[in-house]
Every structure is written in C-alpha cells, then in structure tokens.
Amino acid sequence: MIETVLASLDTVFLYAFAGCAFLSAALMLFLKEPMRVALALISCMVFLGGVYGLLGVHFIAAFQVLIYVGAVMVFMVYAIMLLDPRDESMKVRYSHFLWPGAVGYVLLVEALAAGVMNDLPGPPRGPAGEPFSLKAFSEAFLSEYWLHFELTSVLLVAAVVAALAVIRVNRKESRG
Amino acid sequence: MDKVQVLLLLATALFTLGLTGVVIRRNVLVMLMCMELMLNGVNLSLVAFAHQLGEAVGAVLVFLVFVVATAEIAVAIPIVLLLVRRKRTLDLEAFSDLKG
Amino acid sequence: MGLLTLIVLLPLLGFLANGLLGNRLGKTFVSVVGCGLPAIAFAVTIKVVLDLKGAGWAPHSELAFVWAMVGTDVFEVAFWFDRLTAIMALIITGVGTLIHVYSMGYMHEDKSYARYFAYLNLFLFFMLLLVLGKSLLVLFVGWEGVGLASYLLIGFWFDDIEKAKAGKKAFIVNRIGDAGFLLGMFVLYSTVGTLDMPKINAAFGSAALPAVSASLVGLLLFIGATGKSAQIPLYVWLPDAMAGPTPVSALIHAATMVTAGVYLIARMSGVYALAPEAGTVIAAVGALTAVVAATIAVAQYDIKKVLAYSTVSQLGFMFVAAGVGAYGVAVFHVYTHAFFKACLFLGSGSVIHAMSGEQDIRKMGGLAKKIPVTFATFAVATAAIAGVPPLAGFFSKDEILLYAFASEKGGGTLLFAVMAFTALLTAFYMSRLLWLTFFGKPRMGPEVEHHIHESPPSMTIVLVILAVLSAVGGFFSVPHFLEPLAKLPALKGDPDQLHHFIVGASVAIAALGIGAAAWFFAGDASRAAAVRGRFEGLFKVLYNKYYVDEFYEAVIGKPLHWISDKIFLRVGDRFLIDGTLNGLAALASGVAGRLSRVQSGSLHLYAFLVVAGLVGSLLWVWRHG
Structure with a gap:
C-alpha cells in the first residue's frame, strides 16, 4: 500500500498541484482587492512551477518562478502598491459584462469540451519518450532556433524603448 | 485519465478562466493579471505536449512566451500608470474615449 | 537614303527644329528653317523630276524601311514617283514654299510664330507622305496626318472658342470620311491581298479580276475622299475651317489638302475604270456640290467664306471630271486651282491685313487704288477662276465642261448644263467679290481707312508669282502629260466640233458672269440691292447656307x-x-455606421466579442469540420 502510494507519489503531487493551480486561478475571478488577485496569481504560478518540476523540466520550473513570480509579478505588485487604494475601482469587482461573460464562459467551455477533448490524443502509444535534457534544449535553442532567440532580444529592446517613450510622452504632456 | 490529458484540461481551464476574467473584471490591473493567466495556460499546454512528444521545441516556445509576457508587462504597466494619472481611476469603463 | 525619302523628311526636320527649338532661337531662325527646308524640298523635287524625265518617265520606286511583316505579307514604307506624283509634289512643295514665305510677313506679329511654322512644316511632311506613298497604308498615314495638321492649324488661335470649335469640326467630319476609307482598305486587303497601289491597279487591270466589286471599293474610298475634299455631305467643315490664319486657308483648304481626295481617285484610276456606277455617283455628287456651293457663295459677305465656298465648288468640278473618267483633267484643275486659289486666298489675306482685320466685304470698297499690287494679282486670279482665256482656269474648266458634255463614260447634257450654270455662277460671285472689295466707294470707317496700306514685299512678291502662274499655268497640258497613266475617255462626236462649241460656250459664260456682276454691283450696287429685295426669302436661304448646319x-x-x-x-x-x-x-457607409456602434470604446465589449467569436468559430469548425 505504502509502496504503491510512494511509487505514484509523483502523480499524486502532480494532481494536487494541478488542482491547487486551478483553484487559485478560479479565485482570481472572485477576489475583490487587486493585491489579493495578484497573490492568487502568484500562487497559481508557483503551483504550475511545481507541475513543471514534477514533469522533469526543471529549468522551465525555475524560470517560471524566476521570471513570472520574481520579475513580472513583483512589478505588478509594485504597481498596485503605487496606486491610490481609495480609487473606487478597487472596490467594484465586475464590469457590465458579468453575465454575458459568464454565459460566454460556459459556452466556451462547452465548445472546447465538445471539440477539443474529443479530439485529444489518447494515452501515448507505447512508453512516453525520455524527457529531453537541458543539453538537448540548449542546443536546439541556440543552434536551431537562434533566429527566434535574436528576435526575442529585439522584442525586449523594443519594449524597453517603448516604455521609455511612454514615460517621455507623459513628461512632455505634464510640462505642457 | 492520462496525466497529459489532465494537464491539457488544466491548461484549457486556465486559458478560459483568464479570458473570462478579462471580460468580467473591471480593474485594469486585474485584467492584465488575467491575461498573464491566459499566457500561463498556453505555457502549460506547450509543456504538456513537449513532455508527451519528448521534443525540445515546446520548451523553446515556452521561453519565447516568457519573453513576450515580460515585454508586455514592461509596456503595459507604464500605460496603466499614465491612464490612472489622466483619470485618477483604474476603472476601465471610464476609458471609452475612442468611441466610434 | 534616297532623294524621295529626303523630300519627305526635310519638312519633318523643319517641324522638329521649329517645334523644339524655335521659341528659343528667335524669329530669324524660325523663318530660315521654316521656309528654307521646304524650298530645299522643292529643289530636290525638281531634281527628281528631271531625273525622271531623263529616265523616260519610268516610275521610280524607293524603299525607306520595312514597317511590319505579318506572316508572308510585308508592309513597307516605300515611295513611288511617277508623272502624277511629280505634279502633286511640285504643287505641294512649290506653292507650299511660296505660302511659307508669305506667312513670314503675314504672321510677323503673332506670338506663336515658331509654333505656326512648325505646324506648317508638319503639314507639308504629311502631305508629301500622302502623295509619295506607294502603298495605301502610307497614304493613309499622310491622310490622317494632314487631318491632324489641319486641326492644329484651324484651331491655331485656340484661345478663341469659336476657332477651337472649327478645328474640332474639321477633325470630326474628316473622321467620318476616314471610316469609309478604312473600310475600303480592309476590303482591298482582304480580297487583293496587298495595299500597294501599283499592284492594286495592276490586279484590277489584269484578266483575273479580284473577287470584289470595283464599285464597292471605289465608293468606300470615295466616302473618304468626300471627307477630305469637302464634298456633299461632308463639306461642312471647310467653310468653318477659315477660322485659321489666312495663309493656312490658302495652303490647306485651297491648294493642297483638299485635293487629296481627287489625288486618291486619280491614283486608284485602275479601280475606278472598272466601276462605272461609282463614277456616276462621283460625278453626281461633284455636280451637286459644285452648284450648291456656288449658289451659297453668291450670298456670302465674308471675303474668306466666299472663297471657301468657291473652293468647295471647284472641288466639285474636279470630281465631276474624275467621275466621267477624265482623271487627267481632274488633276489639271487641281493644278491650275492651286495657283489661282492660293493667289486669291493670299490676296484676301493681304486685304484683311490692310483692313486691320476686317473680313466683311460690305465694309470694304474702293481698295483698288490703295493697294494696287494686291488688286492687280487678285484681279488676275479672279479672271482665271472665272475662266477668262487664256488664263489657267480657262483651260482646265474648258476641259471639264468638254468631258462633262461628251465623255463616253457618263458625260451628258444634264451634267453639262449643271456645270455650265455653276461656271456662270463662279464668274458671277467672283466678280461680285472683286467689285465689292476693290471698286465703288469706300464703306469702311475713317479709322480703318486711314490705316490701309500695301503689304510688305514678302507678301506681294508671292502674290505676283502666283498671279503669273495663274495666268500662264494653263499652257502646260496636264491631261496630255498624264495620258500614259490614265487614258482620257473617248468623246461622243467629232472632237474638233465639240472643242469649238465648248470654247465658245466657256467664253460666253465667263463674259456673261463677269458682265452681270459688273452691271449689278456697279456704283453703289443699288441694282443688286433691288434684286435682293425682290428675292428676300431665297437670299436668306442662300445666306444661311441652305440651313445645312442646322x-x-x-x-x-x-x-x-x-x-x-x-x-x-x-x-x-x-x-x-x-x-x-x-x-x-x-x-x-451604412454598414460602417452600424458597425461603428460596435466600436464603443469599451474594452470589455471587445474582449467579450473575442469570446463570442472564439465560441462561434470553434462550434462552426467542429460542426462542419
């Protein structure tokens, strides 16, 4: 019994993490305070990182935590802290599209369930392939996909310039 | 049910929840976070497929999505700050100046 | 490059030089180039004619270049020089050069001096292309080209809307005729298989006739000729064409271009010889045109309008001659007409010049003493056109009357009567013009009278030369000269007797016409006014040109x-x-208006629409995919 549980401990954790991630995501729709929503998202991301780790892609798990939680979400939290908490919108939760959105959600799930789930590939025929190593990933990334790599760096530069430009425009306007 | 299928279901759930959040939430920052959630859903599906097929391509795409998400936030947050400075609110319904 | 090509290209060179550089290099340059190159062309033409004479008048052909090769058919730009071409080319370059020289004085004040000479040279180029072309195709290029040049010259003062309209009218009316010409060419090409005129004539002359009616071809080509040579029903453009500068009227609408139709028929005489029906039509149209135009001319007061209708009438004479098979006689009249009509038009230009632009003969009178050279030359030319022996017009008109009366190919009493009546009218209205303009009391205002002056030598010398040619030109018997190309038809009856009768009749007609005019318009023209008063209705019809335009x-x-x-x-x-x-x-815009409501500015709505679209497309794909 214990052996069975231990042998399938990976799977159990995987399901547990997945469930927690789903719950955190669902919470995001219902929490009122942006800060709480942010915390829910962070937890969701961390659980996803756990899932990645359990799948054996540890470097993606690491980057999930580092980039998403460590950079993006920290940035987001700062932004929330910068803003005025007395703002009315912090208290109002939903837009006018609550009900249409809810209906849309149901329909979307229905459509996806009707379509995607039926067409999903079944359990892999034969044993799942060896999880690819970090070495294979790095080689593929820097030799085969070098162009995409470079393009993303260009994208990042563009984003930095754009952010600067937005700030600059703002300064000009406030001066004028 | 297979592990991969569960993960794909989760990915779909995250994506649809994020999309719905964009539609129904009023706060701009919350909407942005919901979009992050959608990206996470996509990432998860990529990782799941990569895991099933044993290919590194999926992981490469995940990294690209990371970068895109970072760039998006880097531009979006200043814009949000500007919007707030203009109207003193994060309520998106206050911003409908581009009405056709 | 052969000499024939040179003749054609010299005016083109003048056109290019004057058109491109004329405005920059000044009037002297324009005059030298504009008059010099046609003069050189004239000299070259004389040289070619002398060479031709030395070669026993054997036709001379010269290939300029091959235009196109379609299958086995070769279209070449080739030139052809025989007796007929010789006469036409001499008229065009000779009279053309004289008119160029005259224009130097007449157009001296005009601000578009270079443009004028460029157009004039362009016209000469196309006209030479027309008469020198060996194939109908080259002839047609020249044919259309003179149409273009005349359009440009009639509308030369295009800032006057009436003149621009006259140019358009000439161009459009000519196009109608050209449609017939083109059809004729198509028929010829599809049946005979060539457009070379010597070959076509030979084909119709040979035993194996082409599988097409010569009458059909002849009539189609004649439709083209009615347009270019101002015959009924397409003559209406010519009187309006007087809107151009007077030397242009002299060159294009009297001496050269309008004779293109006569030239075409003379050139295609091999076809027309086999088409008596076409000949009858041509003679009938010519006679009708002649008499109609002559009656209109009697009632006109504009000096150039009178001359214009006179031209139409004289062209009718030429077509009558061509219609009864006397192609040489038709060309003879072309030749004499070129001299005296050019002289008359240039003389009228000199009168208008002296009258400070006045063209109404009711406001002239008594000019004989004030501008004696113009008067003398005008009188000679008037006598020539009226048929006073031994001036040029007498000989050609005499021949036409002879063949109208007695040609084996359609001559007859009725035709003769009509033509004789027209000749009488011709003598009458030309003398009327002479009297009203040069005799009697001056009727112009004192201001104008004060300014009357003789024209500069460059104009008067030309007038004198043309008057001399009008006087002696008839002694060169063109019909006889052209006999080897186009045999004159046989006469019904004894030639000598006929000749005596016709000569007598012609002289009587001329004398009667001139005498009547002298009697009616002597003094203050009161007798004419009395007659006019009695036939007021008729006069009005004539004055308004039978209301044809209307x-x-x-x-x-x-x-x-x-x-x-x-x-x-x-x-x-x-x-x-x-x-x-x-x-x-x-x-x-309606749909956009509806759709723009969707553009509400609400980001939530957009996001919701994304959801809706996603759901819709997913459902659609899985229902139908």
Whole structure:
C-alpha cells in the first residue's frame, strides 16, 4: 500500500498541484482587492512551477518562478502598491459584462469540451519518450532556433524603448 | 485519465478562466493579471505536449512566451500608470474615449 | 537614303527644329528653317523630276524601311514617283514654299510664330507622305496626318472658342470620311491581298479580276475622299475651317489638302475604270456640290467664306471630271486651282491685313487704288477662276465642261448644263467679290481707312508669282502629260466640233458672269440691292447656307445629343454606373455606421466579442469540420 502510494507519489503531487493551480486561478475571478488577485496569481504560478518540476523540466520550473513570480509579478505588485487604494475601482469587482461573460464562459467551455477533448490524443502509444535534457534544449535553442532567440532580444529592446517613450510622452504632456 | 490529458484540461481551464476574467473584471490591473493567466495556460499546454512528444521545441516556445509576457508587462504597466494619472481611476469603463 | 525619302523628311526636320527649338532661337531662325527646308524640298523635287524625265518617265520606286511583316505579307514604307506624283509634289512643295514665305510677313506679329511654322512644316511632311506613298497604308498615314495638321492649324488661335470649335469640326467630319476609307482598305486587303497601289491597279487591270466589286471599293474610298475634299455631305467643315490664319486657308483648304481626295481617285484610276456606277455617283455628287456651293457663295459677305465656298465648288468640278473618267483633267484643275486659289486666298489675306482685320466685304470698297499690287494679282486670279482665256482656269474648266458634255463614260447634257450654270455662277460671285472689295466707294470707317496700306514685299512678291502662274499655268497640258497613266475617255462626236462649241460656250459664260456682276454691283450696287429685295426669302436661304448646319444639327446632332443625354448619361452613366458606385458607397457607409456602434470604446465589449467569436468559430469548425 505504502509502496504503491510512494511509487505514484509523483502523480499524486502532480494532481494536487494541478488542482491547487486551478483553484487559485478560479479565485482570481472572485477576489475583490487587486493585491489579493495578484497573490492568487502568484500562487497559481508557483503551483504550475511545481507541475513543471514534477514533469522533469526543471529549468522551465525555475524560470517560471524566476521570471513570472520574481520579475513580472513583483512589478505588478509594485504597481498596485503605487496606486491610490481609495480609487473606487478597487472596490467594484465586475464590469457590465458579468453575465454575458459568464454565459460566454460556459459556452466556451462547452465548445472546447465538445471539440477539443474529443479530439485529444489518447494515452501515448507505447512508453512516453525520455524527457529531453537541458543539453538537448540548449542546443536546439541556440543552434536551431537562434533566429527566434535574436528576435526575442529585439522584442525586449523594443519594449524597453517603448516604455521609455511612454514615460517621455507623459513628461512632455505634464510640462505642457 | 492520462496525466497529459489532465494537464491539457488544466491548461484549457486556465486559458478560459483568464479570458473570462478579462471580460468580467473591471480593474485594469486585474485584467492584465488575467491575461498573464491566459499566457500561463498556453505555457502549460506547450509543456504538456513537449513532455508527451519528448521534443525540445515546446520548451523553446515556452521561453519565447516568457519573453513576450515580460515585454508586455514592461509596456503595459507604464500605460496603466499614465491612464490612472489622466483619470485618477483604474476603472476601465471610464476609458471609452475612442468611441466610434 | 534616297532623294524621295529626303523630300519627305526635310519638312519633318523643319517641324522638329521649329517645334523644339524655335521659341528659343528667335524669329530669324524660325523663318530660315521654316521656309528654307521646304524650298530645299522643292529643289530636290525638281531634281527628281528631271531625273525622271531623263529616265523616260519610268516610275521610280524607293524603299525607306520595312514597317511590319505579318506572316508572308510585308508592309513597307516605300515611295513611288511617277508623272502624277511629280505634279502633286511640285504643287505641294512649290506653292507650299511660296505660302511659307508669305506667312513670314503675314504672321510677323503673332506670338506663336515658331509654333505656326512648325505646324506648317508638319503639314507639308504629311502631305508629301500622302502623295509619295506607294502603298495605301502610307497614304493613309499622310491622310490622317494632314487631318491632324489641319486641326492644329484651324484651331491655331485656340484661345478663341469659336476657332477651337472649327478645328474640332474639321477633325470630326474628316473622321467620318476616314471610316469609309478604312473600310475600303480592309476590303482591298482582304480580297487583293496587298495595299500597294501599283499592284492594286495592276490586279484590277489584269484578266483575273479580284473577287470584289470595283464599285464597292471605289465608293468606300470615295466616302473618304468626300471627307477630305469637302464634298456633299461632308463639306461642312471647310467653310468653318477659315477660322485659321489666312495663309493656312490658302495652303490647306485651297491648294493642297483638299485635293487629296481627287489625288486618291486619280491614283486608284485602275479601280475606278472598272466601276462605272461609282463614277456616276462621283460625278453626281461633284455636280451637286459644285452648284450648291456656288449658289451659297453668291450670298456670302465674308471675303474668306466666299472663297471657301468657291473652293468647295471647284472641288466639285474636279470630281465631276474624275467621275466621267477624265482623271487627267481632274488633276489639271487641281493644278491650275492651286495657283489661282492660293493667289486669291493670299490676296484676301493681304486685304484683311490692310483692313486691320476686317473680313466683311460690305465694309470694304474702293481698295483698288490703295493697294494696287494686291488688286492687280487678285484681279488676275479672279479672271482665271472665272475662266477668262487664256488664263489657267480657262483651260482646265474648258476641259471639264468638254468631258462633262461628251465623255463616253457618263458625260451628258444634264451634267453639262449643271456645270455650265455653276461656271456662270463662279464668274458671277467672283466678280461680285472683286467689285465689292476693290471698286465703288469706300464703306469702311475713317479709322480703318486711314490705316490701309500695301503689304510688305514678302507678301506681294508671292502674290505676283502666283498671279503669273495663274495666268500662264494653263499652257502646260496636264491631261496630255498624264495620258500614259490614265487614258482620257473617248468623246461622243467629232472632237474638233465639240472643242469649238465648248470654247465658245466657256467664253460666253465667263463674259456673261463677269458682265452681270459688273452691271449689278456697279456704283453703289443699288441694282443688286433691288434684286435682293425682290428675292428676300431665297437670299436668306442662300445666306444661311441652305440651313445645312442646322439640318445636320437637327437630324444627327440633336438625336445623338438626346440619346447621349437621356440614355447614355441618365440611364447608363448616372443610373447604372454612378448608381452602382454610389450604392456600393452608401452600402459601405451604412454598414460602417452600424458597425461603428460596435466600436464603443469599451474594452470589455471587445474582449467579450473575442469570446463570442472564439465560441462561434470553434462550434462552426467542429460542426462542419
């Protein structure tokens, strides 16, 4: 019994993490305070990182935590802290599209369930392939996909310039 | 049910929840976070497929999505700050100046 | 490059030089180039004629270049020089050069001096192409080209809307005729298989006739000729063409271009020899045109209008000669007419010049003493056209009357009577013009009278030369010269007797016409006024040119206008085309108006629409995919 549980401990954790991630995501729709929503998202991301780790892609798990939680979400939290908490919108939760959105959600799930789930590939025929190593990933990334790599760096530069430009425009306007 | 299928279901759930959040939430920052959630859903599906097929391509795409998400936030947050400075609110319904 | 090509290219060179550089290099340059190159062309033509004479008048052919090769058919730009070409080329370059020289004085004040000479040279180029071309194709290029040049020259003062309209009218009316010409060419090419005129004539002359009626070809080509040579029903452009500068009227609408139709028929005489029906039509149209135009000319007061209708009438004479098979005689009249009509037009230009631009002969009178050279030359030319022996017009008109009366190919008493009456009218209205202009009391205002002056030498010398040619030109018997090319038809009856009768009749006619005019218009022309008063209605009809322009307007212009307006404009253009476009535009803007409501500025709505679209497309794909 214990052996069975231990042998399938990976799977159990995987399901547990997945469930927690789903719950955190669902919470995001219902929490009122942006800060709480942010915390829910962070937890969701961390659980996803756990899932990645359990799948054996540890470097993606690491980057999930580092980039998403460590950079993006920290940035987001700062932004929330910068803003005025007395703002009315912090208290109002939903837009006018609550009900249409809810209906849309149901329909979307229905459509996806009707379509995607039926067409999903079944359990892999034969044993799942060896999880690819970090070495294979790095080689593929820097030799085969070098162009995409470079393009993303260009994208990042563009984003930095754009952010600067937005700030600059703002300064000009406030001066004028 | 297979592990991969569960993960794909989760990915779909995250994506649809994020999309719905964009539609129904009023706060701009919350909407942005919901979009992050959608990206996470996509990432998860990529990782799941990569895991099933044993290919590194999926992981490469995940990294690209990371970068895109970072760039998006880097531009979006200043814009949000500007919007707030203009109207003193994060309520998106206050911003409908581009009405056709 | 052969000499024939050189003749053609010299005026073209002048056109290019004057057109491109004339405005920059000044009037001296323009004059030297504009008059010099045609003069050189004239000299070269004389040289070619002398060479031809030395070679026993054997036709000379010269290939300039091969234009196109279609299958086995070769279209080449080749030139052809025989007796007929010799006469035409000499007239065109000779009279043309004289008119160029005259223009130097006449157009001296004009601000578009270079443009004028460029057009004039362009006209000479196309006209030479027309008469020198060996194939109908080259002839047609020249044919269209002179149409273009005449359009440019008639509308030379295009800032006057009336003159620009006259240019358009000439161009459009000519196009109608050209349609017939083109059809004739198509028929010839599809049946004979060539457009080379010597070959076509030979084909119709040979035992194996081409499988096409010569009458059909002849009539189609004649339709083209009625346009270019101003015959009924397409003559209406010529009187209006007087809107151009007077030397242009002299060059184009008297001496050269309008004779192109006569030239065409003389050139294609091999075809017309086999087409008696076509000949009858040509003679009938020519006679009708001659008499109609002559009656109109009697009632005109504009000095150039009188001359214009006189030209139409004289062209009728030429076609009558061509219609009864006397092609040489027709060309003879072309030749004499070129001299005296050019002299008359240039003389009228000199009169207008002296009268400070006045063209109404009711306001002239008594000019004989004030501008004696113009008067003397004008009188000689008038006598020539009236048929006073031994001036040039006498000989050619005498021959025409002879063949109209007694040709084996359609001559007859009726034709003769009509032509004799027309000749009488010709003598009458020309003398009337002479009397009203140069004799009697001056009727112009003192201001104008004060300014009357003789024209500069460059104009008067030309007038004198042309007057001399009008006087002695008839002694060169063109019909006899052209006999080897186009045999004159046989005469019904004894030639000597006929000759005596016709000569007597001609002289009597001329004397009667001139005498009547002298009697009517002597003094203050009171007798003429009395007659006019009695036949007021008739005079009005004649003065208004039988209302032909109004008739065309009502029969062709109005219905066309109506169809264009009601059907093509309202139904076709406004309803179908505009309606379609406006409808599409309205549809687009209507839909856009609806759709722009979607553009509410609400980001939530957009996101919701994304959801809706996603759901819709997913469902659709999985239902139908």
